Amino acid sequence: MAGLAAAFGSGAMTNSIADIAQADVILVIGSNTTEAHPIIALQIKKAVRENGAKLIVIDPRKIKLVDYAHLWLRQKPGTNVAVINGLMNVILEKSLADEEFIANRTEGIEELKAILPKYTLEVAERISGVPATDLRQAARIFAQAERATIIYSMGITQHTTGTDNVLSIANLAMLTGNIGKPGTGVNPLRGQNNVQGACDMGALPTTLTGYQKIAHDEVRAKFEKAWSCRLPKEAGLSVVEMFEAALQGKIKAMYIMGENPMLSDPDITHIEKALRTLDFLVVQDIFLTETAEFADVVLPGATFAEKDGTFTSTERKVQRVRKAINPPGKAKADWEIICDLAKAMGYEMGYSFPGEITDEIASLTSTYGGILFDRVNSSGGIQWPCPSLDHPGTTILYQDKFARGLGKFHPVEYKPPSEEPSEEYPLILTTGRLLFQYHTGTMTRRSKGLEEICPAGPVEINLEDAAAYRIKEGEEVILASRRGKIKVRVNITERSPQGTIFLPFHFSEYPANVLTNPALDPLAKIPEFKVCAVRIEKL
Amino acid sequence: MAQVIVTINGRRIKTEIGKTILEVAKENGIYIPTLCYEPRLKPYGACRVCLVEVEGAKGLLPACATEVTDGMEIATDTVTLYEIRRTIVELLLSDHPPNCLVCESAGSCELQDLAYRLGIEEVRFKGEQYEYKVEDFNPLIERDHSKCILCGRCVRICEEVQGIKVYDFINRGFETVVTTPFDRSLTETECEFCGQCVSTCPTGALIDRQRKFKGRIWETAKVRSICPYCGCGCQIIIHVKNGEVIGISADVECGVNEGNLCAKGRFGYNFINHQDRLKTPLIRKDGRFIEASWEEALKVVTTNLSKIKTKYGADSIAGLSSAKCTNEENYLFQKFMRAVIETNNVDHCARL
Ligand code: SF4
Ligand code: SF4
Ligand code: SF4
Numbered sequence A: 001m002a003g004l005a006a007a008f009g010s011g012a013m014t015n016s017i018a019d020i021a022q023a024d025v026i027l028v029i030g031s032n033t034t035e036a037h038p039i040i041a042l043q044i045k046k047a048v049r050e051n052g053a054k055l056i057v058i059d060p061r062k063i064k065l066v067d068y069a070h071l072w073l074r075q076k077p078g079t080n081v082a083v084i085n086g087l088m089n090v091i092l093e094k095s096l097a098d099e100e101f102i103a104n105r106t107e108g109i110e111e112l113k114a115i116l117p118k119y120t121l122e123v124a125e126r127i128s129g130v131p132a133t134d135l136r137q138a139a140r141i142f143a144q145a146e147r148a149t150i151i152y153s154m155g156i157t158q159h160t161t162g163t164d165n166v167l168s169i170a171n172l173a174m175l176t177g178n179i180g181k182p183g184t185g186v187n188p189l190r191g192q193n194n195v196q197g198a199c200d201m202g203a204l205p206t207t208l209t210g211y212q213k214i215a216h217d218e219v220r221a222k223f224e225k226a227w228s229c230r231l232p233k234e235a236g237l238s239v240v241e242m243f244e245a246a247l248q249g250k251i252k253a254m255y256i257m258g259e260n261p262m263l264s265d266p267d268i269t270h271i272e273k274a275l276r277t278l279d280f281l282v283v284q285d286i287f288l289t290e291t292a293e294f295a296d297v298v299l300p301g302a303t304f305a306e307k308d309g310t311f312t313s314t315e316r317k318v319q320r321v322r323k324a325i326n327p328p329g330k331a332k333a334d335w336e337i338i339c340d341l342a343k344a345m346g347y348e349m350g351y352s353f354p355g356e357i358t359d360e361i362a363s364l365t366s367t368y369g370g371i372l373f374d375r376v377n378s379s380g381g382i383q384w385p386c387p388s389l390d391h392p393g394t395t396i397l398y399q400d401k402f403a404r405g406l407g408k409f410h411p412v413e414y415k416p417p418s419e420e421p422s423e424e425y426p427l428i429l430t431t432g433r434l435l436f437q438y439h440t441g442t443m444t445r446r447s448k449g450l451e452e453i454c455p456a457g458p459v460e461i462n463l464e465d466a467a468a469y470r471i472k473e474g475e476e477v478i479l480a481s482r483r484g485k486i487k488v489r490v491n492i493t494e495r496s497p498q499g500t501i502f503l504p505f506h507f508s509e510y511p512a513n514v515l516t517n518p519a520l521d522p523l524a525k526i527p528e529f530k531v532c533a534v535r536i537e538k539l
Numbered sequence B: 001m002a003q004v005i006v007t008i009n010g011r012r013i014k015t016e017i018g019k020t021i022l023e024v025a026k027e028n029g030i031y032i033p034t035l036c037y038e039p040r041l042k043p044y045g046a047c048r049v050c051l052v053e054v055e056g057a058k059g060l061l062p063a064c065a066t067e068v069t070d071g072m073e074i075a076t077d078t079v080t081l082y083e084i085r086r087t088i089v090e091l092l093l094s095d096h097p098p099n100c101l102v103c104e105s106a107g108s109c110e111l112q113d114l115a116y117r118l119g120i121e122e123v124r125f126k127g128e129q130y131e132y133k134v135e136d137f138n139p140l141i142e143r144d145h146s147k148c149i150l151c152g153r154c155v156r157i158c159e160e161v162q163g164i165k166v167y168d169f170i171n172r173g174f175e176t177v178v179t180t181p182f183d184r185s186l187t188e189t190e191c192e193f194c195g196q197c198v199s200t201c202p203t204g205a206l207i208d209r210q211r212k213f214k215g216r217i218w219e220t221a222k223v224r225s226i227c228p229y230c231g232c233g234c235q236i237i238i239h240v241k242n243g244e245v246i247g248i249s250a251d252v253e254c255g256v257n258e259g260n261l262c263a264k265g266r267f268g269y270n271f272i273n274h275q276d277r278l279k280t281p282l283i284r285k286d287g288r289f290i291e292a293s294w295e296e297a298l299k300v301v302t303t304n305l306s307k308i309k310t311k312y313g314a315d316s317i318a319g320l321s322s323a324k325c326t327n328e329e330n331y332l333f334q335k336f337m338r339a340v341i342e343t344n345n346v347d348h349c350a351r352l
Helices: A002-008 A018-022 A038-051 A064-068 A080-093 A099-105 A109-118 A121-128 A132-144 A162-175 A195-200 A217-227 A239-247 A268-277 A334-344 A354-364 A373-377 A448-453 A463-469 B021-027 B079-094 B110-117 B153-160 B196-200 B263-267 B294-312 B327-341
Strands: A025-029 A054-058 A071-073 A148-152 A185-188 A253-257 A280-285 A297-300 A309-312 A317-321 A427-432 A459-462 A476-480 A485-493 A500-504 A517-520 A532-538 B003-008 B011-016 B051-054 B073-075 B141-143 B168-170 B177-179 B206-208 B221-226 B235-241 B244-249 B282-285 B288-291 B317-321 B346-348
Touching: A002 A162, A002 A185, A018 A038, A018 A148, A025 A038, A025 A132, A038 A054, A038 A064, A054 A064, A054 A132, A071 A132, A080 A109, A080 A121, A080 A132, A080 A162, A099 A162, A109 A162, A121 A132, A148 A162, A162 A185, A195 A309, A195 B327, A195 B346, A217 A354, A217 B327, A239 A268, A239 B317, A239 B346, A253 B294, A253 B327, A280 B294, A297 B294, A309 A354, A309 B327, A317 A373, A317 B221, A334 B294, A334 B327, A354 A373, A354 B327, A448 B263, A459 A463, A463 A485, A463 A532, B003 B021, B011 B021, B051 B079, B079 B110, B153 B196, B196 B206, B244 B263, B282 B294, B294 B317, B317 B327, B327 B346
Parallel strands: A025 A054, A025 A148, A054 A071, A148 A185, A253 A280, A253 B317, A280 A297, A427 A500, A459 A485, B003 B073, B317 B346
Antiparallel strands: A297 B282, A309 A317, A427 A532, A459 A500, A476 A485, A476 A532, B003 B011, B051 B073, B141 B206, B168 B177, B221 B235, B235 B244, B282 B288
16 A cells, blocks of 8 residues: 555545445456455446446456446556556546646646656557557546546556556546545555454554554654553564565564465465474464464464454444354464463563453554444444544545645656566466455355355466467366466456466465565565466476 | 425324335334335335325325325225235235245244234135245255245345346246246356345245254344455354354345345355364474464463574564454554564565
8 A cells, every 4th residue: 555655645445435326437447346345346336327327447357347337448467557647648638637636635746747748549558458549538538527436456556566556546536636525536445354454553564553653763652651662663574575584594483373375475385485494483373274284383263253353444444343152162362362472471461352452552543543442332333534532433535635735646657567478488377366265265165155156266268368279178287487387277268368367366276376476566565466477388 | 305294194204305105114113014125125016015005195005115295194004904915915825835834034034924913824815836946056045936925126136236137037927936047056147146135035935055954043143243254344244053153144224235245255154163173272293283282382482482582583583464353453463573572573464
């Protein structure tokens, strides 16, 4: 979310899910919403069907939403910036920009204007493969809408240019004045149920709760006082950097709670090596996951149904999670395990109920200031920022001003993905999610019914590529990238464009992340899951 | 909203224009029976059990599809209405299989509730029993046409909410059924297994197959919580019997999802009570995991972490928190890494 923080001053969905119903135009880019966020997809479909909203889909794959779209721009993977710059160039040329909004609410428009003229329709078409006429039409529809919203997800962020992509989206929204009103906004959809919460809570190497910077002395002082401790000042390592450091022998021990990097992280051969190199690994999870197999100690945690607390959804809504059953055997709620561990190491964490922790968070975090446990418990959820007890929460961000004051345009130039198809690896591999499976499958694959409906999925290959390689439906082939090889079964489809292969990452039988590129976006530190170069080898 | 005043069963009620008679009655605690009505759907007005009498109107009007007007005088509980309702329900029961005893929907069946409410001890009509077997071997949704009352809720919710059209009415008259094209299994249709149709079906015609014979609705504890899968944050109700999660439902009246869920949220609950769950701490000894007590496990962890911290410094330790855990747990995890281990090497896999 580094891009949004730079443009607006903070990074989360600006508007609410229910708000989509009020949009005249919905631009979905890099989000296979029907599969990854089904309930939000219902809102989009309803807006199109019942309110006559126009839907523009920008996606290399023929995702389901394309069936509902007014316009579908099928760009080459990794060319989002060229597409958006092309759109913005048309908007400026045709004087469709919202000059009033730009003048009153933003800064940096001149820098953006300086780079846009070279993104003519011809140039944008040449880079992205999207026909100039479609680009022109999309620009018109978007800019002329009274209220236009942009919805995006991992298809935007999981690139080495992820931050650039997000900045471009923010540019487009500000250029057309689509911020701070119902039915507008820049709306990133977070993948896992509590990603928003994990970030808000400071499970990040540079920030404490509510994105308070660890580098700031007064922030550290406040937390040191509350926690009775000394806090380190230097930024920590991000997840991909941690594994790098482990390989270099700089990280010796890891404590991993409820994550399975052995399937979810890029280049897992590399991760396996890193985990093996560690002197000591503690894994706390609900199953003996692929990652837990490498642990020295495994601690049995609890599922969501076995604990109390709160989750924060993608629309910044803090909602109550309630304990329905006890964890099995000696397993314990994860918060209890952390408390026990802290105590064993000589630091008192004497909470008797998660609500006490919720209230501690509120006392240290202005955006969560009014989100006390009792309030969450007796309401349907509260959207942050909610600074005080009498504040109702915020459904739409930046109605009068941005978190950083003025919104900032960033001139973003198109950069090709870090790995482009070559003679040796002529195809592009892109990874993603399926409707019936979730993340690394730890939960869905053990839900028998879902697994039966959606067993380990095949790789999607376009008709023409299949013909060129003489591959038959259901055939097994080898996919090879610069990092590894895996055997996969082929599904021939029109969903994927020619030259692009799609592989879901849920399945350990077909570990997509043996192939993917760990190259990182320099700011957001998100790996390039959406583009890597591969070749097909016949068996 | 323009205010209007209506009278229901002699009671003067102030309300707003644009509301249906049914909505106004509900808001004021006045019962009007329904079968084909469902708040998530457009009014349909087909089952006729919600008919009411309106002063001056030609014939009876369906409460679910009639909007109130100023001065409207409505009666919802007259003898005529009772007779009509009773006849409709008796006709439905006349060809309904009498196996409510073991029906999965007993206790949550709207037909059963209505028959009880109307005091139908005996059905005056003897209808032909309907035999219509559907062999749909999908693992999630069981369909039994013999229990179908043709309310069309499944047809409409699939189309109006999910945006698909898996079911339709076929044949005519007594032969009418609601099914998929050519009676195909749901796995051979566009079905997304969202289960919206199961959630709306008023009878036992559509049920969650995984839940079958796991427990009666009245025996289950119902706990409100949040779906553990994607970031939409759908509100769910967890159904529990004997410490086991046996089903998930959603409340039409709350949350961003308004009673809707997707396949993961509605059917993806079997992992919770799965036999492979970790039930005890494990310690690796000579390459193998040995079951251990909490005390032993925590001792190994603290000894090793302390040793490594002393030898290589706090920044040689790193922690990964979890986007699946609660806010409180994420908060404690980073607090633990920062305050106890004394490093900022803490992250989670959400970037991924
Ligand atoms: S499960 Fe969903 S998609 Fe399938 S038939 Fe029912 S409503 Fe339609
Ligand atoms: S299957 Fe259920 S919801 Fe569908 S028409 Fe029959 S009774 Fe109504
Ligand atoms: S029910 Fe489906 S859409 Fe709703 S939160 Fe769960 S996974 Fe997401």
